[in-house]
Amino acid sequence: MSKTILVVDDSASIRQVVSIALKSANYEVIEACDGKDALTKLDGRKIHLIISDVNMPNMDGITLLKEVKMLPNYKFTPIIMLTTEGSDSKKQQGKAAGAKAWIVKPFKPEQLLQAVKMLASA
């Protein structure tokens, strides 16, 4: 059975690109446009991995991370931060909140898939 990945990004084009890459590797993809939207998608279904942007309206990626870590069903779901923010302090924040990986945009789809493969293997 294919794994399900939640992609959170306020940019529709990035979501689309990520989805195309993931679907080509046979992953199921659910999209959300910001942190709040993402939380509504965490409704009990099995999600194997979350890929999230950091800077988003309504709820940013770091807050989302913290929220996810408080949900009993999802607190062990690995999260990859996918963002243009390369600053160390941000990375540190993400790390502190429990991000498994940090990929800086622009990324190559292969890069992303490699990371996804490693983390969604549970």
Added chain:
Amino acid sequence: MMDMNDALQTFYAESEELLEKMDSALLLVEGGDNNDEVLNDLFRSAHTIKGSAGIFGLFHIVNFTHIIENVLDNVRDKVITIDKDLLNVLFKAKDHMGTLINTDIQVYEESEELKEISSTLHSALNKYADIKTSEIQLNEVDSEINSDSKSTNWNIHLKLSSDCLQNGMDPISFINYLMSIGTIHKIITGMSELPNIQDMDPELLYFIFDIEFESSEPKSAIEDTFMFVIENSTIDIIETNSPIKQFIDVLITDNPTVTQIDTANIKQTEEFSEKVTVSNNDNGNSTTTDSNSRTKFVRVNSERLDILINLIGELVISKQRVDSICEKTKDDVLLEAIESLGNHTESLRDAALDLRMVPIGETFQRFRRIVRDTAQELGKDIELTITGGETELDRLMVEKLTDPLIHIVRNAMDHGVESTETRIEAGKEPQGKILLSAFHDAGHVVIEVSDDGGGINKKRITEKAISLNIIDESSTLSDQELYALLFHPGFSTKEEVTNLSGRGVGMDVVNKNVQALQGSIEIESEEGVGSKFSIRLPLTLAIIDGFHVRSGSSDFIIPQATVVECMDLAIFSTVDQRRCVNLRGEMIPYIDLKEFFKLKTTEPEQVVHHKKTRKEVVIVQFGEERAGLVVDDLQGEIQTVVKPLSSIFKCLPGISGSSLLGNGEIAFILDIPQLIEKSISTENRPMETFK
């Protein structure tokens, strides 16, 4: 299957929206409203565009936007504040982003002009962005170029999280990876953390590695190696030939302040997970449900929407046909069923039309920028006030309305509002005011542009019109007629057409565009006080409530909104042999449709059948003007779908479209503004006697 091209289209649409967002955010900042949310929006828009552009390899956009993003980041972090200069640069930079997004990267590479603009703006922005961030740019964007630079020696201190083996991460794999991107000279395995044998958990990692490593890759590439284990690990990557101070810095600042233990991705036993549950409750608001309040939007291709509306239009016609057939059956049950069908068709029509309705506010927002730029060009201080932005009208009309509106606003700013000195002399406030407002008025939408400037100089217009031979010296004109001269082709009272209002179109084109939308422009003005241009438009172009009349053997539809009343022509006595009726003291010119369209007279037997020879007059009004339309027969109200006329009929005066009637006959929709104009201009001609 989706392909990348779809995603690219999404990118274009999205960028357009983001740029508009930036525009309104910049305007808010300019207006003094620079709260965190606005600044954040501003930053995020640039940020998202840059991020997405990178994915599509549009590096001309990435490179240019990067520096804007840095500046905005500094603004957001309150490192710098936006002053007037910076604001101007940001406006220009934002515009240039728009240009770049619409420019192919190859075209950009070949265009010296565009590159020049990029670099000018970059140097203007540079002083607001700090040097640190431009280095990152090199790393991020030009990492490929960097790869052939000379290799560096690194000292890597690796204390991986003790549970990394449990997480399926083998330290050996990282070391193998390092070997693929450089040369490992030496590995020292530290065992200082190794516990006593009885305390040792065979699943945990206790080793510390110190690696001497040489590579031409940038530091970020080495860091990325450890991206999956960075949590709870201490990883120091130090250039060996860098000053000793850096070592100390790292030792002090990067001291592992033991981050929360939080493990995850691999099967965990329940009790283990109990133990490692994170204590992240510092901001313990568990929000999971309150995101439903936002309205969700779905993007739909506008063509599909038009098809849907067209189909519903056809449905309305078919329904009318069924109606007329059912009338004849006198079957109550059937009639009842049809009535309920009718209600639904009507709701469906309204809902479909609603889909086309958009608030005009979005268009109005663009004017903030236009007014700002224009005011700056003119060296005038002008404030724009917007009201009624929530007023909705047909999307197609909004699109076609923008250009005429821009022209009117520019005109008001250029010719209307006086210079600051003149204003002060006249005892006015130094700052000029433009008011842009929209509201509904009896089945119409009215959009008004008013200014508190000098008003229209009637004398100048008269002089100009005489010199252009549009009118002769003896003619006396009413104010409305005088103002209407402004719409005469080639009419401009300003001696030299300024760069601004003279741009592209004249007021005559503006007037034509508005008329094409079945609208009209009215002008009110008072010298020294200001002017007001009101554009009056129908709510929608697709379906009209009409009044069905017949003349000769032809069917006509008069848009219901223009109909004032209907009367028997016979009760009027003609006034002084002019084509005019006296309606309760008001002189109203009229036009006979049969004569106007040169129609055949109704067949004699039909006249007998109807037992009537009298004529009816329908009084119509458009804007301030009224006229009478003489017809043979009134058929009643009808709701009908407008079908545009094919191009060969476009030149027909007095007709704006056609429509199918329930019985399958074609009816022409009358162009009331044009007919009123015609009737006024022919009012003085001697009458032909009716047959």
